[in-house]
């Protein structure tokens with residue numbers, strides 16, 4: 312794999328963490344593509360002043376900076392062999408549309424994390440742009456929990472995953488790409504057999520909307536003091552864990568149904584939620600006897616509270632949080648769309664989507680089907696003309 316230039320898209324928490332990490336493990340050129348607002352000018356002027364971006368990981372500090380910063384897709388992407396998109400899923404399509412015309416013929420482009428349905432949007436845009444040789448990939452989660460401390464200057468990497476799943480299309484490039492990404496991101500990467508696994512095994516689609524549903528359904532108008540804001544993961548009750556289990560079971564049933572319809576599709580990594588937690592947070596969970604205790608006793612989740620916003624002197628649930636606005640249209644709704652194609656019912660996931668739609672002011676489901684007026688803002692395969700299971704499972 313001949314990768315001399317990497318372009319990182321976006322200037323959020325994840326991009327800030329990625330720049331110094333990659334700089335320490337890759338000797339080629341790093342471009343930063345910042346089309347959003349005034350980010351490029353702002354970032355460039357600060358990096359000129361500060362010189363280096365510092366990432367703090369425990370007691371370790373690493374440094375790095377991009378070689379080029381640009382708000383223009385041609386300047387940032389035309390020499391890139393690998394393009395990384397560590398940005399929210401709702402910005403993937405817009406970013407792909409901007410950069411696709413300038414991609415090298417054999418470039419590789421990936422989303423970190425992919426969420427669900429990235430493959431349908433990406434392949435649709437690349438095919439329209441006649442970029443037939445461009446390859447795509449996605450990672451199952453962001454490798455780090457990270458927060459910008461000071462824009463273009465300091466970022467805290469608060470935790471790093473033991474291992475992150477990655478899948479690519481065409482599938483043949485996955486092992487070599489996994490090796491390269493492991494090296495530049497300083498990470499254990501598990502090669503996944505296909506991108507359908509990323510879509511179905513996007514655990515954020517269960518955990519984030521599912522816990523929000525459990526915490527706030529029927530309590531939408533509750534107000535909280537700072538110290539009474541519900542703990543997100545430690546606040547998972549037996550009842551909430553029950554809902555999460557039912558959501559997870561519905562996705563497992565969908566995977567089993569797809570296997571029945573086409574035995575060649577490998578979906579062995581689409582695990583039940585409790586199995587995934589045990590696999591991903593090995594060593595960090597002190598009591599793994601039930602799904603509830605896997606959340607309540609996971610040290611990586613300790614102290615994290617539900618997303619809220621300030622209202623006067625109180626706090627109220629934040630229904631515009633990413634946990635809903637990213638994970639429902641780019642997660643649960645995509646999975647439900649595949650279930651529709653495979654003719655699998657998902658009553659619990661439907662109930663969660665319908666409740667959250669009221670909170671976020673969107674209509675994805677109408678008359679029991681994915682025909683709501685806001686379905687165009689999701690990444691369901693049907694939006695890209697993919698209506699048969701054979702077309703969906705090839706990625």
Ligand code: NAD
Pocket residue numbers: 320321322323324325326345346347350397398399400401402405406423424452453455456457458633637
């Ligand atoms: P962020 O909010 O910090 O990223 C914002 C950046 O994304 C902006 O600065 C901009 O550069 C870009 N962006 C946003 N909207 C855009 C748009 N409409 N068009 C173009 N660019 C746009 O997000 P983050 O914390 O870096 O997270 C990136 C992804 O990683 C998200 O999917 C998030 O859910 C996921 N994630 C983050 C963390 C974390 O600890 N930060 C942990 C797990 C998963």
